[in-house]
Amino acid sequence: MKDWPLWEVFIRSQHGLAHKHVGSLHAADAEMAIRNARDVYTRRNEGVSIWVARSADIHASAPGDRDALFEPANDKVYRHPTFFPMPDEVKHI
Amino acid sequence: MYAQMVDTGVAKVADVAEMSPEERAFQARVDDDIRIEPKDWMPEAYRRTLIRQIQQHAHSEIVGMLPEGNWITRAPSLARKAILMAKVQDEAGHGLYLYCAAETLGVSRDQMIEDLHAGKVKYSSIFNYPTLTWADVGAIGWLVDGAAIMNQIPLCRCSYGPYARAMIRICKEESFHQRQGFDIMMKLCDGTPEQKSMAQAALDRWWWPSLMMFGPPDTASVHSAQSAKWKIKRLSNDELRQRFVDQTVPQADYLGLRVPDDALVWNAERGHYDFGEIDWDEFHAVLRGHGPCNRDRMRMRVKAWEDGAWVRDAALAHAEKRQARAKAA
Numbered sequence: 001m002k003d004w005p006l007w008e009v010f011i012r013s014q015h016g017l018a019h020k021h022v023g024s025l026h027a028a029d030a031e032m033a034i035r036n037a038r039d040v041y042t043r044r045n046e047g048v049s050i051w052v053a054r055s056a057d058i059h060a061s062a063p064g065d066r067d068a069l070f071e072p073a074n075d076k077v078y079r080h081p082t083f084f085p086m087p088d089e090v091k092h093i
Numbered sequence: 094m095y096a097q098m099v100d101t102g103v104a105k106v107a108d109v110a111e112m113s114p115e116e117r118a119f120q121a122r123v124d125d126d127i128r129i130e131p132k133d134w135m136p137e138a139y140r141r142t143l144i145r146q147i148q149q150h151a152h153s154e155i156v157g158m159l160p161e162g163n164w165i166t167r168a169p170s171l172a173r174k175a176i177l178m179a180k181v182q183d184e185a186g187h188g189l190y191l192y193c194a195a196e197t198l199g200v201s202r203d204q205m206i207e208d209l210h211a212g213k214v215k216y217s218s219i220f221n222y223p224t225l226t227w228a229d230v231g232a233i234g235w236l237v238d239g240a241a242i243m244n245q246i247p248l249c250r251c252s253y254g255p256y257a258r259a260m261i262r263i264c265k266e267e268s269f270h271q272r273q274g275f276d277i278m279m280k281l282c283d284g285t286p287e288q289k290s291m292a293q294a295a296l297d298r299w300w301w302p303s304l305m306m307f308g309p310p311d312t313a314s315v316h317s318a319q320s321a322k323w324k325i326k327r328l329s330n331d332e333l334r335q336r337f338v339d340q341t342v343p344q345a346d347y348l349g350l351r352v353p354d355d356a357l358v359w360n361a362e363r364g365h366y367d368f369g370e371i372d373w374d375e376f377h378a379v380l381r382g383h384g385p386c387n388r389d390r391m392r393m394r395v396k397a398w399e400d401g402a403w404v405r406d407a408a409l410a411h412a413e414k415r416q417a418r419a420k421a422a
Binding site for chain 1: 130132133134179182186193201202405409415
């Protein structure tokens with residue numbers, strides 16, 4: 001027998017948050033993947049909405065590219081508001 | 094534990110001086126408590142050890158459904174039946190989280206199931222004992238799931254990300270399992286003398302096998318030392334076993350049940366309970382396949398897999414047909 005394809009499961013919890021990756025499962029098609037995701041990942045009210053995507057369709061950055069991709073952000077501390085000290089007497093800013 | 098005596102495939106714990114630059118960088122990440130993720134470089138022995146351990150763990154969850162499933166149709170009330178079904182369904186879920194975690198290491202689901210059925214991979218010794226009465230269902234929840242929690246909480250900090258994340262989900266759900274078991278024991282101990290003696294008999298049956306779940310003392314084991322270095326294993330078998338005894342004996346006292354161990358005594362100096370010798374011959378015999386239910390459990394697993402083959406094939410054929418139609422349209 002051939003393995004059913006692998007799907008990644010994303011669930012939106014109650015509080016208006018974005019869908020979040022929770023795990024994966026095998027299913028023959030998308031409809032079955034959603035049904036199985038409901039049984040495997042939402043037995044205790046964990047969510048109000050499910051997304052599934054074929055694992056094969058997800059492209060990820062390579063661990064080796066970590067520095068090239070993310071290191072440039074390290075020396076741009078001025079992107080954070082705390083970079084600019086404000087005098088105590090200046091309010092509401 | 095749910096994964097007992099996991100072979101790391103190494104003859105001795107690697108010394109920093111013998112490591113390749115990649116291995117050194119890997120060990121440094123582990124030492125810094127940075128999680129290892131599926132696409133990161135990892136030593137082959139680390140990958141194989143994790144596959145072995147997660148797979149054993151997953152199989153244990155799945156085989157563990159059998160002794161309890163045995164009682165779904167005979168649970169003493171509708172409420173108990175619904176609760177037991179929810180618990181058994183959780184075990185299926187736990188098996189699935191863990192199979193998926195193992196798959197991120199490059200082993201297929203089918204391969205894992207074939208290896209279990211061929212007897213190449215083990216599951217926990219505990220599931221080879223029979224559930225003779227309803228009290229055994231209570232004892233399993235209280236003791237077996239209690240021992241499982243003891244082992245799984247440190248695994249939430251395991252160095253491999255997908256395994257650690259699966260363990261966090263599992264631990265959240267496992268607590269319900271232990272409490273429903275203790276609740277069954279409380280009801281029986283509050284009941285008629287016959288019901289209380291059923292509870293005692295179940296404790297007598299499950300106490301020693303539960304202590305065996307943690308595996309033999311591993312102080313001298315190279316595999317345990319290597320797993321500890323990789324932060325796959327964070328506490329020794331004996332440490333976990335001692336914690337389990339210390340937390341469980343007062344619970345047995347509360348129930349008014351006697352732990353079946355004449356050597357059990359509080360040691361004020363150590364601040365722990367001393368307890369008797371475990372029969373390791375029995376443990377090794379069960380692992381080798383000679384427990385009371387080994388053959389039965391495997392027969393049931395293989396039958397379920399084979400009987401379900403046409404459903405799996407049909408679902409896939411249906412999905413492929415619909416896909417082909419959608420393409421043609």
